[in-house]
Amino acid sequence: MFLKSDLLKAITFRNPVRLPLAYWVLVLIRFGLTFWPQLGYLHPDEFFQNVEVIAGEIFTIDVAKTWEFNPKFPIRNIFIPKMVLGPPLHFIRIVNPYTKYYFGIDLKTPYYLLVIPRLFVCLLSFINDYSLYKICVLYGQNFKNRLVIFASSYIVIVYCCRSFSNTFEMIFFSILLLFVAECMLKSDKIIYHDEFLKEKYEEASTAVEKVKLFKLKMHLPEHSLNRVVILATVVVIGIFNRPTFVGFAFPPIFFWLHRGLGSKVVGFKDFHVRIFTFILCGVPIALLLILVDSGYYGYLTMADIESRQWSWDNWVVTPLNFLRYNSDMKNLTKHGLHPRWLHVLVNVPLLFSVLAGMAFITLWSNTYRFIRGHYGKLPRIQSITGLMLFSLVIPVALLSLFPHQEARFIIPALVPLVYLYGNRLHPNESDGPSHRKLKKILLYTWFIVNASLTMFYGFIHQGGIYSFANTLHREIKATYGVHTYVISTHSYSIPSYLLQLESTTKVYKDRKSGNRYRLTPTTFLYKYGSMPMDELFSKVDDVLTNAEMLLHEYKKQYRFYVATPCSLEAELEEAASKYYYFKLIEDFRYYPHFCTEAVPRFPGHRDPYCVESNLKVNESRVVDLNMFQRISCYFKRFCLKIYRVRPVTKYDK
Template sequence: MQRKSTQNFIEYDPNCKGAYGCPVRLNLVPYWFLAALRIVLTLLPQIGYIHPDEYFQSLEVVAGDILDVEVARPWEFNTTFPIRSVALPYITVGFPLAILKSVSPLLDFWFGINILTPYTIVILPRLVSCLLSFVADYCLYRICYCYGQNYRARLITFASSYVVLVYGTRTFSNMTEMVLTSILLCLVADCMCYSDRVIMQDDFLSDKYDKAASPVERVKLFKMRNALPSHSLTHCLAVASVTVIGIFNRPTFIAFAFPPIFFWLHRGLGSKNIGFGHFHLRILTFVLAALPAVVLFILIDSFYYGYLTKAEIGHLEVSLNNFVVTPLNFLRYNSNSQNLAQHGLHPRYLHFLVNLPLLYNVLGILSMLAFLRMVYKGVHKQWSDLPRIQSIIGLMTASFILPVGVLSMFPHQEARFLIPVTVPIIFLHSQRIRHSSTTERWTERGKSAKVFFMRSSNGNIMLTLWYLFNIVLTVFYGFLHQGGVYPLMDHFNQEMQTKPRLMTIHVVTSHTYSLPLSLLQLENSKHSVFDRETGHRYKLAKQFFAYEMGSRPLLEVQKKLEELLESCEFKLQNKKLDYRLYLALPASLSDEFHITIYNSSSKFFHTVSRVFYPHISTEALPKLLGQTDCSQDITEGYCEKETFYNSPLKYLTRFIEQFGLVLIRISAPRALKYSQY
């Protein structure tokens, strides 16, 4: 076992009188409360919509295959150049949806209960993600336990992070990447701890053997050394397999896997009986152990995307062109800066200066300051104050710094890309924000170590800020950010079931994220039906149409509505195909839309159908100053400006009303007599 006196974190009660304080054992009740809260928040559900990828890189793809419904399949999963593997989404999303599909007819037949709803389609995959997130909790506990660290404080800090409460319960590939990174760190930490213990015993017996006076004693010591367990290739298959799974989940996992693998390969190097021969043997064994998982994932993707078929295998017509390697396609695509420009280019410093503080607030700032201190000590050659290369502190430090540094080299940077560094950051810095925490520095010289403690007077403030920011961000990203989209789709799911059969629904969205069509459970329009009367097979007509306008000016949105209205009116008059045309936009833009329509002399009618609360779009934030009141008919071409001083209650009411997603019904004056709405 590695000596715990070096680099050991100890909590102290500041009220205890003594030279260094008194040990404190935190109660785990807060952790179990936060763990239960994580499950409760998942089941509510959280209506917040963080990023389109939480639907369009998992649910939209798998639901279209398993539930056979109409979806908006993303380009990453096209058959011509697929850059995403389907194996992991089918486990995290496909497995619960397959169970839901199997159980739903039985419950409908026996009890008349329809469980195939937008709620269950969203919640069951999220519940699987939530349960997987607890694997990271266990890995953090296991690492702390192996090295005698304070796991209570770390678990409470980990469970109280909004990254875990919100991102950890969503169907992001980044969440799966965080779990796999935690597993890899746990496996490597266990290997390091085990190797340290065996190497320490081996070195001790080797020294005794060299000093033995009699042949009998040498034979005895030789047998004891041979009886020591093998440790050089411990968990090799597991480490290699997790690495492959992580790379096929997201090829960026290479950045997160490199530090643990590096430390796994370097265990014990420099001791008497561990040399570079063991290092090269570990590399060779690691590569061989990774091959089964690599072959399995390539086969799964090749069959799924149609590159490889059973017929080709049966006729032995298989070549390299029959296999697809999605991580390789991913790297080829992202190596082109023009492709990244389509998704947004960001400055290289965004991860360090914005995304880390956004995800981990005070811990993110402390981690950056700690990194700068390490750079300072390295420049001044204070090597004894830096973590040892074969220590758990060194492993966690490298697992934080290197991935963030590598990802900062790419111009496309989003905060969720850094989620996998959650466990290293929590392990390294969580104790520094607690009210009884201590700030430590350590030095190692040979086998002796000295640990110096210094009280942190800012612990209470940092802990308060930690909880405050995480509560605010949990509410914002969990319930407010684009929070009207899920209720909107739930509303359209019910409307699609009650509308006339030959009526189509058209929805234009402005300043709103993409609509996940899988929640509507529409019949796949790619299929066809057989008409017994005519004896012909007809393709199913598409019944729901979504048009994304992004953040374009409302004048362009108006023109799009006029085009759609003209087209729908033509079909209504010539083909008797009725329609409903809607516009969904943040309530903060409803008055501006009202003004735009009036000033442009538009010929269509618009009425508010429903408003879904709460909803915040960062592209159209609620206006704190200069609110307008267009509730009355406009006669002069402008809206009355609201001020807090004129009418405080009305001002606040108007401000709160902006936190919604407005669904506006668009209709032509002459179309009212045809509409069945």
């Protein structure tokens, strides 16, 4: 049973269950790297699909609402982000005045705005750990080895502590697997006793024995509709969070519906009753989520409710909009089309490394047994192994049908994968010397690969964005009213909520005159992706011209930055040299920063930028670099460089 006492036993040091020391070390690492914080920036969706939108409403600040939240055609449900990220952001809003007054700590700074929501998500991620632990306990499996493997995965340390909708999807999937596994075990026990009593009843020779057996049979608990309300609720919420959850929910619900089917006491009547009841239980929560979205996006107002005058146009179903949007190939092309083998051949090995290899070997051997007709050696369809195997294969196969494939889409598959193969990485007493050696090599490989990927995705990938946002926030607050222009290229967008920009849509009232007014924006963020340098500097020219006009006509002081990876230094300076009336001055460099849009090229023997940075040669650039200098120069290009743009004056000539 999923009880509070069980959860407390599993996550506190006072519990009777002795979890391995390695697991507690990994728990501390998960919290520690969240506090640090992780500077890596995995994907814009970790901010712009959730925390950016909710922060804008709670703090009443200017944020960037993406096309997914466009009221004309919304495709994102707002209930889950509000429930998950609302509490930590409301905590910051409520507590901040007291921390500033008593301790001089401002919680509305990039560090706390980044870390506090992540800590809350990190706490929720332990639902995955607990679900895996409880499933292992229910079925008498080794939970210690599996928990260590699970907690050491970079998916858990990095992805599961970020506010991705995929992170929430993984939590819902874990809960679903736990409850279905529990229902399967309970049904198996009750069906076994039911069949046993039925046989004894038929064999009984006296009426007294038959009555006694009949009473025992009547006292068996109901199991057919176990957890139906919770399961239906989790499935509906998961689908509204991400419609792709249908692929993850299908195997567990399939196994839940088929519990005991084919036995003497469970027939197709029970199967159809389960389906009908499951659908019926999902209707109320679906209607609630539709109501929430319809109200949030302005389709349904209180006036409509009070007048009881509404039509189909008053309702919005975000999962249907999501499917409509993604069914159009033109829309998918905007976000990038991928080959359908990408998940299987690239993303699965990238995410699961050693476990992925073990899964491929097992699936290949099971396919071979099926072809050869050795059905007895295949996992039993109604077993926990069958549940986990189908919960691993079906979602990945279904998501592989779509031409837009990102690695984070399949991170929930980690839970069944660890259950199936996590224990096989640890040597045991029955293994021979060569087998034990192989397992140790695989185990060390798992730890090394995941530690490396934790460092890469947690701290290096797009790692300069947060540091730049931190600097930008301090400058904006220190020079209030000065216009700030930022153009970024070949990097992800800066999350606006970290800058705490005052709202330009809120209506303020002047205390003296009583007049109402709105603030004009003073910070402008431009994100131009991988735009060619010539086109980029055309934009720079336009922005600078506008800033200079406001300076001369309205005395609006400004600062103007261009943020670009250091690997584009040569191309940037070459394009800037064509504009004689403004110049670029390097202001900051942030290390480390890696982006796939601008991977540095390994320098040659006479790279002019390496010569200047390493050898400080003033006159001649024709100097041979040794290998150490070239490697050093190469790693120095993994940074984000910030240039200040200003017009050329007579003092520069």
